[in-house]
Amino acid sequence: MKIHSQRDFTAGLLFSAFGVAFAWGATTYSVGTGARMGPGYFPLIVGVLIALLGAVITARALTVPTEDGEPVGAIAWRPLVFIIGANLLFGVLLGGLPGIGLPPMGMIVAIYALTLIASLAGDQFNLKGVLILATVLAIGSYLAFVVALNLQFPVWPSFIVG
Incomplete structure (x- = not known):
């Protein structure tokens, strides 16, 4: 075949x-x-x-036949590193790392960090657009998870809210 x-x-x-x-x-x-x-x-x-x-x-x-066989291209390392790194940092910021004394930074900080770092994976970077997207995601996540679903996890850094 x-x-x-x-x-x-x-x-x-x-x-x-x-x-x-x-x-x-x-x-x-x-x-x-x-x-x-x-x-x-x-x-x-x-x-x-x-x-x-x-x-x-x-x-x-x-x-389904193709003309050139559509070969697999080179691995795009930059997007791969930024996207995976953004998701790992999101998890660390959301829950903290007690082993090294990093407290949970909360959902809002984690979403802003995730959005900013993941946006670096692309060829173009528009800070204003990224901040608008992060704000919309943060508000939407707060409304969906904290208000609507009543999930209990930190929204803001623990040193701010006490």
């Missing part, structure tokens, strides 16, 4: 692998039934759907 699109074939395999891993990890939780869903139900369904999507993309890469 000939691979017509290397890019789609690789992407499909990655989708399938991550979907299977996600679904497998979800089985460690109680899945429940469709009527009484457990904490593992949604991650299991999402993992299965991602794996199926990957299988469709892989099959399409094997059946």
